[in-house]
Amino acid sequence: MKLNIKNETGKLRSVVLGQPTSMGGTPTLAQSYDAKSYNTLENGNYPSETDITSEMTAFENILKKYDVEVFRPNVIHDYNQVFARDVAFVIEDKMIISNVIHDRADEQEAYRKIFEKVKWRDIINLPETAHIEGGDVIVWNDFIFIGTCYSEDYRNFKTARTNQYAIEILKEYFPKKRILDFELKKNDQDPFVGILHLDCTFNPVGKDKCIIYKNGFVDESDYQLIIDIFGEENCFHVTDEEMFEMFPNIFSISNEVIVSDKSFKRLNDHLRNEWGMTVEEIPYREISKMGGLLRCSTLPLVRE
Numbered sequence: 001m002k003l004n005i006k007n008e009t010g011k012l013r014s015v016v017l018g019q020p021t022s023m024g025g026t027p028t029l030a031q032s033y034d035a036k037s038y039n040t041l042e043n044g045n046y047p048s049e050t051d052i053t054s055e056m057t058a059f060e061n062i063l064k065k066y067d068v069e070v071f072r073p074n075v076i077h078d079y080n081q082v083f084a085r086d087v088a089f090v091i092e093d094k095m096i097i098s099n100v101i102h103d104r105a106d107e108q109e110a111y112r113k114i115f116e117k118v119k120w121r122d123i124i125n126l127p128e129t130a131h132i133e134g135g136d137v138i139v140w141n142d143f144i145f146i147g148t149c150y151s152e153d154y155r156n157f158k159t160a161r162t163n164q165y166a167i168e169i170l171k172e173y174f175p176k177k178r179i180l181d182f183e184l185k186k187n188d189q190d191p192f193v194g195i196l197h198l199d200c201t202f203n204p205v206g207k208d209k210c211i212i213y214k215n216g217f218v219d220e221s222d223y224q225l226i227i228d229i230f231g232e233e234n235c236f237h238v239t240d241e242e243m244f245e246m247f248p249n250i251f252s253i254s255n256e257v258i259v260s261d262k263s264f265k266r267l268n269d270h271l272r273n274e275w276g277m278t279v280e281e282i283p284y285r286e287i288s289k290m291g292g293l294l295r296c297s298t299l300p301l302v303r304e
């Protein structure tokens with residue numbers, strides 16, 4: 001397979017969609033590794049495998065409707081494999097194997113048959129201490145936007161997944177890209193305060209637009225830089241509550257077609273009425289309780 005990812009919104013040809021089978025029971029608070037799941041567990045409403053399965057099936061059906069080739073990872077017994085995004089990521093024709101948080105490390109084995117479709121020389125493995133997950137990496141033509149955490153207590157956060165070392169290495173592999181790193185607010189327990197990945201606070205859509213949550217960034221100047229790149233009129237600003245519901249984490253099948261949660265009324269209306277896009281709405285509320293949404297559930301391999 002010839003990988004090709006130049007941006008977030010080129011027409012999607014081939015993608016990995018995570019899988020819900022045998023996702024294990026409800027974790028304990030101590031076992032959770034993101035603030036949204038922590039909050040869900042505190043509220044005692046962790047989702048069931050049956051509900052997660054029906055949401056992911058709805059997503060797969062939309063992808064197939066647009067003739068996208070969909071791969072699924074193998075099932076690992078009692079292991080959450082919903083969020084394919086973080087396991088690896090594609091930049092141009094290269095696949096970078098993430099160094100994910102320890103709690104999720106076993107997920108990668110289930111992608112072996114998919115990785116084997118890619119030529120060895122197109123696969124990049126990073127040194128063990130270079131931490132990075134696909135949710136923090138957004139390829140946007142000449143730019144690569146990367147979410148990170150500079151804090152000295154980086155290691156104390158389970159929600160800090162990408163470090164400077166990994167970013168420095170990517171700069172060497174992709175010298176022609178303008179790599180911009182953004183420090184994200186971190187908090188392992190309060191989903192209104194901490195941002196797990198960059199794609200929970202920012203996501204490009206269409207040819208030149210984006211969805212953005214200002215308070216996810218530590219430095220206002222980082223947020224302002226994105227606004228300057230896209231232009232104020234091309235930015236949809238989300239509120240605290242909408243960030244919590246995961247508005248930024250929708251998924252583009254092309255410049256014109258977006259898969260969104262059917263409860264995102266204000267966003268979906270804007271995408272359709274102001275920006276003229278086609279919005280495919282599906283139910284994804286149960287999956288949101290585990291700290292990710294539509295972008296997080298996918299790992300795009302080929303876009304036109």
Ligand SMILES: NC(=[NH2+])NCCC[C@H](N)C(=O)O
Pocket residue numbers: 033034037083085086104134135136196197199200290291292293295296
């Ligand atoms: N790209 C993303 N935002 N992925 C969300 C992953 C959520 C998952 N519970 C984790 O903590 O790893």
